[in-house]
Amino acid sequence: MSDIVKPTFQPNREFAKQARIKNMCEYNDLQTWASEDYEGFWGHFANEKIDWFSPYSQVLDESTAPFYKWFVNGKLNVAHQCIDRHLATRKNKAAIIFEGDRGDKQIITYLELYYNVNKFANLLKNEFGVKKGDRVVIYMPMIPEAAYAMLACARIGAIHSIVFGGFSAEALKDRIEDADAKVVITADGAYRKDKPYMLKPVVDEALSGNTPVQKVLVIERNNEEITWVSGRDYSYNELIKHQSTKCEAEVMDAEDPLFLLYTSGSTGKPKGVQHNSAGYILWAQMTMEWVFDVKENDTYWCTADVGWITGHTYIVYGPLAMGATTVMFEGVPTYPDAGRPWKMVEEYKINQFYTAPTAIRVLHKMGEDEPAKYDLSSLKVLGTVGEPIDPPAWKWYYEAVGGSKCAIVDTYWQTETGGHIVSPLPGATPIKPACATFPLPGIIAEILDPQTGEKVGVGEGGYMCVTRPWPSMIRGIWGDPERFVKSYFGDVKKDGKPVYFTGDGAVYDEEGYITITGRTDDVINVSGHRMGTAEVEAACKKHPNVAEVAVVGKPHELKGEGIFAYIVLKSEDTMAEEMEMVKEINKVIIKEIGNIAICDDIVFVPGLPKTRSGKIMRRILRSIAKGEVITQDISTLEDPSIVATIEVKVKG
Ligand code: WT7
Numbered sequence: 001m002s003d004i005v006k007p008t009f010q011p012n013r014e015f016a017k018q019a020r021i022k023n024m025c026e027y028n029d030l031q032t033w034a035s036e037d038y039e040g041f042w043g044h045f046a047n048e049k050i051d052w053f054s055p056y057s058q059v060l061d062e063s064t065a066p067f068y069k070w071f072v073n074g075k076l077n078v079a080h081q082c083i084d085r086h087l088a089t090r091k092n093k094a095a096i097i098f099e100g101d102r103g104d105k106q107i108i109t110y111l112e113l114y115y116n117v118n119k120f121a122n123l124l125k126n127e128f129g130v131k132k133g134d135r136v137v138i139y140m141p142m143i144p145e146a147a148y149a150m151l152a153c154a155r156i157g158a159i160h161s162i163v164f165g166g167f168s169a170e171a172l173k174d175r176i177e178d179a180d181a182k183v184v185i186t187a188d189g190a191y192r193k194d195k196p197y198m199l200k201p202v203v204d205e206a207l208s209g210n211t212p213v214q215k216v217l218v219i220e221r222n223n224e225e226i227t228w229v230s231g232r233d234y235s236y237n238e239l240i241k242h243q244s245t246k247c248e249a250e251v252m253d254a255e256d257p258l259f260l261l262y263t264s265g266s267t268g269k270p271k272g273v274q275h276n277s278a279g280y281i282l283w284a285q286m287t288m289e290w291v292f293d294v295k296e297n298d299t300y301w302c303t304a305d306v307g308w309i310t311g312h313t314y315i316v317y318g319p320l321a322m323g324a325t326t327v328m329f330e331g332v333p334t335y336p337d338a339g340r341p342w343k344m345v346e347e348y349k350i351n352q353f354y355t356a357p358t359a360i361r362v363l364h365k366m367g368e369d370e371p372a373k374y375d376l377s378s379l380k381v382l383g384t385v386g387e388p389i390d391p392p393a394w395k396w397y398y399e400a401v402g403g404s405k406c407a408i409v410d411t412y413w414q415t416e417t418g419g420h421i422v423s424p425l426p427g428a429t430p431i432k433p434a435c436a437t438f439p440l441p442g443i444i445a446e447i448l449d450p451q452t453g454e455k456v457g458v459g460e461g462g463y464m465c466v467t468r469p470w471p472s473m474i475r476g477i478w479g480d481p482e483r484f485v486k487s488y489f490g491d492v493k494k495d496g497k498p499v500y501f502t503g504d505g506a507v508y509d510e511e512g513y514i515t516i517t518g519r520t521d522d523v524i525n526v527s528g529h530r531m532g533t534a535e536v537e538a539a540c541k542k543h544p545n546v547a548e549v550a551v552v553g554k555p556h557e558l559k560g561e562g563i564f565a566y567i568v569l570k571s572e573d574t575m576a577e578e579m580e581m582v583k584e585i586n587k588v589i590i591k592e593i594g595n596i597a598i599c600d601d602i603v604f605v606p607g608l609p610k611t612r613s614g615k616i617m618r619r620i621l622r623s624i625a626k627g628e629v630i631t632q633d634i635s636t637l638e639d640p641s642i643v644a645t646i647e648v649k650v651k652g
Contacts, residue, residue: 007430007511009398012405015380019293019427021441027428030441041442042070042471049285049321050278051085052076053251060469066489066498067476068469069255070279077249078258078281079117079155082320084249086110094325097299097348098144101191101331108144110323113151116144119243120152127239128183128215132157132250135181135260137213138306139163139172139203141190142330145219145236146306147316149185154258154277157250161260161272164307165190168594169205171270175262178272179478180212185236187219188226193335196222204229254278260478261309263415264532265487266503266521272478273415279471283419284313285321290440291409292381293426294324298351301327302383303341303359308529309415310385314354318419333359338367342374342401353401354383354411356528360393361558364400371400381426383409386528387560388516394433412436412464412516414502415530416488418472421445422464422514435515444468447506447514448499453492456508463520464506467494522618524553524561529596533618536563536599539592543585545570550608550616554601554625562600564625566646569604578604601625603650607642609634624650 016022021030034041039059046056056074086093091111098106108116124130136158140146146162153160161179163172176184184207189198200218204227207213218226219236228235258277262270294300300319304310319326327348333341333355341363345353363370382402384394389410398408407426413419421443422436429437439445446455447462456462466473477484489498505517519525522533533551540549548568556562569581582602589597609617617637623630624647634640
């Protein structure tokens with residue numbers, strides 16, 4: 001990232017007049033306020049935005065840093081914040097608009113949402129005995145009941161842990177066990193590309209053998225045949241009929257956990273990222289308002305899945321906390337054709353559309369001219385998230401989808417940050433293609449040199465860090481406080497205080513704009529999904545014929561990054577057998593993790609490049625996968641000749 005792009009895209013004047021943050025002067029004022037009176041800034045917004053049951057006594061408690069506490073002793077309920085408090089003014093407003101894979105539609109008003117969530121909460125509480133603090137795993141398709149399940153947990157104070165529906169039985173089992181969950185909420189299955197697919201059989205497999213799970217709630221969505229285990233499995237469709245629509249919201253402490261969400265790290269097993277109540281919901285709501293600038297009559301659509309943080313914060317919690325109308329889509333954006341999203345934008349008159357660069361690239365490739373067939377004039381803000389967006393995809397999004405009049409918000413954040421941390425403000429920030437621009441007001445983020453802890457200069461490149469705690473930051477890794485400290489807080493201190501490391505590289509240009517350049521650790525980003533190379537390696541090793549393995553990322557035209565595995569087999573195979581082995585190893589990966597971790601390339605090599613102390617030199621492997629010339633010093637390797645052997649093998 002050496003050439004500096006001028007902010008060629010100035011905010012649309014008409015639009016800016018009405019935006020919540022109208023220009024860079026207002027942005028600067030807010031940022032100055034935050035830096036001069038940090039607690040005053042956050043206290044102001046906490047008072048303005050949250051419907052507290054009882055007030056907090058202190059904005060921020062840093063005494064046990066990096067285990068921060070926000071809004072100490074404040075009491076609230078996140079489901080109340082997302083539903084009840086809107087009933088006076090919005091009871092008949094659409095809270096959720098659901099579009100099924102097959103085009104079936106449902107509009108759920110705030111009042112209906114209130115009744116549905118209360119009944120769901122009563123079911124969990126009264127039939128299953130779920131109590132405050134219990135962990136509930138949600139393994140669901142993208143149907144409104146997934147949102148009800150989340151909010152029902154929030155209402156009774158249970159901690160939900162959503163596992164993305166694409167994860168395998170093994171992966172689900174690991175997450176259930178780590179969280180010690182006593183209930184699983186799932187569905188028989190759902191629809192994808194007009195065909196039913198199944199989830200319940202995966203749950204059955206995950207629960208075989210020893211399990212902490214006592215009850216399974218099954219939402220019948222596709223009505224395909226499933227097995228029911230008596231005394232364990234219950235039909236939601238049956239039980240819900242008998243539940244009362246009244247359910248008192250549990251009084252929760254600001255720092256009571258709201259949910260866990262497992263995500264990949266650079267080493268070891270996935271970690272259960274913990275988010276707590278008040279700080280999370282505050283920032284979810286504030287960023288919805290600032291970054292998407294959703295107005296009262298707007299319709300907002302985020303295409304993510306509730307299995308990822310984007311689905312948590314920007315399909316369910318953020319939009320509902322601010323009282324917006326959020327669209328939930330069960331299907332696939334390219335089915336029945338690559339015009340599906342644009343058809344939906346026209347039909348629902350969507351005003352804000354939020355998706356990942358991977359989806360933009362696929363929609364561009366499969367349906368370059370599709371947007372022109374629909375009336376997209378309702379669109380005001382287009383968002384992107386999950387990975388760096390490449391300028392060609394950005395350009396198509398801006399021109400073909402946005403008609404060169406929408407603001408594009410390239411939102412940078414992570415599971416751990418709870419909400420956006422670096423992003424343009426629509427109408428205010430002059431934008432540059434594929435650039436996340438500036439930290440949001442209240443977020444004190446800098447690009448630091450990881451060695452010195454000093455802010456890097458223009459064009460130098462460093463690590464994206466946040467130097468002050470913020471309300472929606474990760475509160476811990478479930479059951480592993482040490483790993484929490486080790487994973488995110490290095491030795492570097494700022495004014496004697498811990499610094500949060502995102503794990504991403506970034507660079508400033510001469511105007512101070514931030515561009516995120518990608519992960520600096522052994523995490524790869526496949527279609528906007530985070531994947532730890534260590535996890536994929538562990539899965540490969542389950543194959544009995546795999547002796548050694550190293551997994552790296554490799555640039556991929558559509559997915560951003562693809563998964564590239566170098567494998568040393570126990571017994572040397574012939575070419576024909578290697579083809580078989582590739583299939584077998586991918587089968588093991590599907591079983592251990594799921595389809596999302598299938599390797600794009602598997603290359604069998606006689607050995608891996610290691611230092612004399614036995615450390616695998618991944619940088620070399622990354623370069624070879626990319627087809628780059630090796631410039632690193634390889635003389636310190638145990639066997640330098642292995643590099644050339646691997647290169648030949650990869651080129652072949
Ligand atoms: C990682 C976080 C954040 C919700 C979806 C993914 C990458 C995220 C951007 C962006 C460049 C981005 C980073 C980050 N990332 N947004 N706008 N530009 N990279 O959440 O699974 O926790 O992944 O996604 O590498 O660390 P996640």
